[in-house]
Amino acid sequence: MTAQPLSVRSPSTMSNSLAALWRDKLAxxxxxxxxxxxxxxxxxxxxxxDEARAMNLQARNAAPFSGGGGWLFVLGADALGRSLLARIIVASQNTMVIAFSAVACALLIGGALGLIAGYKGGWVSAVLLRLADSIMSFPSMLLAVIVLFALDPGITNVILVLAVSRIPVFLRTIRAEVLEIKERLFVTAARAMGAHTDRVLLRHIAPMVLPTAINLATLEVAFVMLVEAGLSFLGIGIQSPEVTWGLMVADGRNYLGSAWWLAFWPGLAIMLVTISLNLLSNWLRILTDPVERWRLVSKGAV
Known part of the structure; x- marks a missing residue:
């Protein structure tokens, strides 16, 4: 297979990036x-x-691929005779909203604090780092369990708790990037020309740390999905009548001996999405790093 140097060395355009993605089969x-x-x-x-809520007690725990009930029951039915396929599709909204919203909030807040801490240094950086350390001293799952046990475990509270627990990750990562970038010549030149701090941070430094932030956010979405699934499995996450993949796994654990598919299919959905996020994040990291982009060429991916 012939390499295409132009596509590799000029991945800034959307078409070249899509072509690179298409040639990397896993990504x-x-x-x-x-x-x-x-x-x-x-x-x-x-x-x-409506199909996800419709109950049919005659189809309770119907096996997958049994041929009854139409295509919606291809994955089987739950203990109330509801279509598992329909419920998995409907539950994807809450699962994705929680994961992406929590990571977006953590990225915005942690990213802003990381930019300030890295650029300002001194006591500002010390205070922000101690704040991050105090949050990170509690494991994400433990912190969420404590807070949600005292508060109503609704979607908003779950998002806030998960976002707070992930802020230190973005703060410390972006701070480390800024500490190195702010010493580069183009930042020094901008300051020498009288550029205001806000302009230096937003126009010169932030675009340089954006690829790292996006790659980290992709990984964090997978992590937050797993934490939310764990919370729902423990019974302190999203509660019925709302539904998430983690809650479906929790509901199916009582039927593992007689109807394994109740927990298997939503668990498989969680696994596929988390693996996909990790693979795509790895591809993005290589594509956005000029030093490592040659690896795509050596693999014949681009």
Whole structure:
């Protein structure tokens, strides 16, 4: 297979990036899976909300691929005779909203604090780092358990708790990047020309740390999904009548001996999305790093 140096060395355009993604089969498959899940999250509740709530006690714990009930029951039915496929599609919205919202909040707040801490230094950096250390002293799961045990475990509270627990990750990572970038010549030149601090941070430094922040955010979405699933499994996450993949796994654990598919299919959905996010994050990291981009060429991916 002939390499295409132009596409490799000029990945800034959308077409070249998409071409690079298409040639990396694992990353392309991951992107397709994520697009399908996002499509289900956007359209699923509108199209299949009634089917996900419809009960048919005659089809309780119906086995997958049994041929009864139509295509919606291809994955089987739960203990109330509801379509597992419809419920997984509908549950994808809450799962994605929680994961992406929590990471977006953590990225905005932690990123801003990381920029300030790295650029200002001194006591400002020390205070922010001690704040991050105090949050990180509690494991994410333990912190969420403590807070949600005292508060109503609704979607908003789950998002806030998970966002707070991930802020230190972005703060410390972006601070480390800024400490190195602020010593470069183009930043020194901007300051010498009288550029205000806000302009230096937003126009010169922030675009340089954005690839790292995006790659980290992709990984954090997978981590937050797993934490949310764990909270729902413990019974302190999202509560019925709302539904998430983690809650479906929790509901199916009592039937593992007689109806394993109740927990298997939503667990498989969680696994596929987290693996896809990790693979796509790795591809993005290589594509956005000029030093490591040659690895895509050596693999024949681009």
């Amino acid at each position: 392309a498959l991951s992107a397709v899976i994520l697009l399908v899940v996002l499509g289900c999250a956007v359209l699923g509740p509108t199209l299949l909300a």
